[in-house]
Amino acid sequence: MANKPTFNEFFETPLIVDRIDDNEALNSDLRARIVARRSERPGLARSNQQGWHSDTDMIQWAEDSSRVLIERIMGLAGRYTVDLGARGTPRYRWVPELWANVSGFGASNQYHTHPGAYWSAVYYVDDGYLGSPDPALGGEIVFEDPRVPTLLMEAPDLRIRTGKGYIEPTYQLRPESGNLLMFPSWLRHAVNPYLGQGERISIAVNLTAIWDPAN
Amino acid sequence: MSEPRIINLFTTPVIAESWPGAAQLNAELHRVILAHEARSKGVTKSNLQGWQSEIDMLTWGGEAAKHLATHVVKRCEELTADIAASGRRRFEWLPEMWANVSRRGASNMAHCHPGAFWSAVYYVNDGYGGSSDKALGGELLLIDPRFPMVRMRTPDLRYRASENDYDNQEIWMRPHTGLLVMFPSWLFHSVMPYLGNGARISIAINIVVRAARPVGFANG
Numbered sequence: 001m002a003n004k005p006t007f008n009e010f011f012e013t014p015l016i017v018d019r020i021d022d023n024e025a026l027n028s029d030l031r032a033r034i035v036a037r038r039s040e041r042p043g044l045a046r047s048n049q050q051g052w053h054s055d056t057d058m059i060q061w062a063e064d065s066s067r068v069l070i071e072r073i074m075g076l077a078g079r080y081t082v083d084l085g086a087r088g089t090p091r092y093r094w095v096p097e098l099w100a101n102v103s104g105f106g107a108s109n110q111y112h113t114h115p116g117a118y119w120s121a122v123y124y125v126d127d128g129y130l131g132s133p134d135p136a137l138g139g140e141i142v143f144e145d146p147r148v149p150t151l152l153m154e155a156p157d158l159r160i161r162t163g164k165g166y167i168e169p170t171y172q173l174r175p176e177s178g179n180l181l182m183f184p185s186w187l188r189h190a191v192n193p194y195l196g197q198g199e200r201i202s203i204a205v206n207l208t209a210i211w212d213p214a215n
Numbered sequence: 216m217s218e219p220r221i222i223n224l225f226t227t228p229v230i231a232e233s234w235p236g237a238a239q240l241n242a243e244l245h246r247v248i249l250a251h252e253a254r255s256k257g258v259t260k261s262n263l264q265g266w267q268s269e270i271d272m273l274t275w276g277g278e279a280a281k282h283l284a285t286h287v288v289k290r291c292e293e294l295t296a297d298i299a300a301s302g303r304r305r306f307e308w309l310p311e312m313w314a315n316v317s318r319r320g321a322s323n324m325a326h327c328h329p330g331a332f333w334s335a336v337y338y339v340n341d342g343y344g345g346s347s348d349k350a351l352g353g354e355l356l357l358i359d360p361r362f363p364m365v366r367m368r369t370p371d372l373r374y375r376a377s378e379n380d381y382d383n384q385e386i387w388m389r390p391h392t393g394l395l396v397m398f399p400s401w402l403f404h405s406v407m408p409y410l411g412n413g414a415r416i417s418i419a420i421n422i423v424v425r426a427a428r429p430v431g432f433a434n435g
Contacts, residue, residue, distance in 0.1 A: 005231065008229040009226030009227065009228055010359075012224065013224045013361070014221050014222070015224050017220050020217070021217050079219075081372055082374075091371075116368065118368065146361045146364065147361070150401045153401075155332055157300075158332060159295070159298050160228050166296055166298070167226065171222075171225070184365070209368075
């Protein structure tokens, strides 16, 4: 046909999916430190429902393995961020904050954001699926469209087609051990109840951009 | 080493095309709009200085206006899915159409169209007289629906989508005669001052969605 409309998709919200290869040694060290910490500390109550949420000082109690993760995430942040006002030298530096989550059967996370941070990331030490692809095991991470409910108010059942599918108000991803996700800290996200018989172990990271032009 | 991949979530669709009816129908649209402008004082909404008709253009725009509305409704059909449909058609589209004439200095404030689902603008005459001079202004601006949240903390730090592309809260589109643009009605948009010496003539359409009348409803 002579006349084919151009379908532009503007103002996208990026979800970066990375993977740490050869992660056995890293994951086994992280697991050991997290399990040890959990046996000593009651954990915090934040967005986690039932699961154990460590303190946010993980850099102190899992130093070497934490550094591997932080370097990887800072690499991604450097690659996917531009400072429009920079003149040669960086004006911001990234300050990381890490914590661990352990989710047993039924544990979930309520929708939340990370105000103050720029990038947020999650690394899956153990997806808890024990190799099973069964969707009934739950535990998906769910991202909510920042325009909700505006885009649903007029006609809740109508969706805009993209060619690949529809623009849906949520996007969910099934975690995988060794995978690393990074997304803007303002993006609302939750975790569906994990319904496996093992344990989901993940590490959450916030990167805050600190103004430090002398750096 | 694994390479990261990017999933682009929650995009804002903006559809652009050259209307196939332009060659045959622009002259007629041009004529009826200027004739209507001459006898109607118009309304003041988002338009600054420019003339804007009532939203009843389908009653005075003739066959050319109906052709344009039919085309836009066809696009709405193609671009929209009813995820809870169960056989029977549940929705129908109702286009509301108005005309705009912008002479030197006219612009439109940022606005959106509550109550509609799709909004469209069609350029009968871009007013540029064949010139590509950017100083003539008149660009259509589309504003990031996430703004200002995405800029509050560190306005200069932007998501780098590629080597030469970073997140920006505005998209500027320079219209051309015959261009049809469609976008969700909740999307804020504005028009920069038109600074040419001719006249920018455009048609705006809000496509309202309504529950379809039940099958068999008497005199429905």
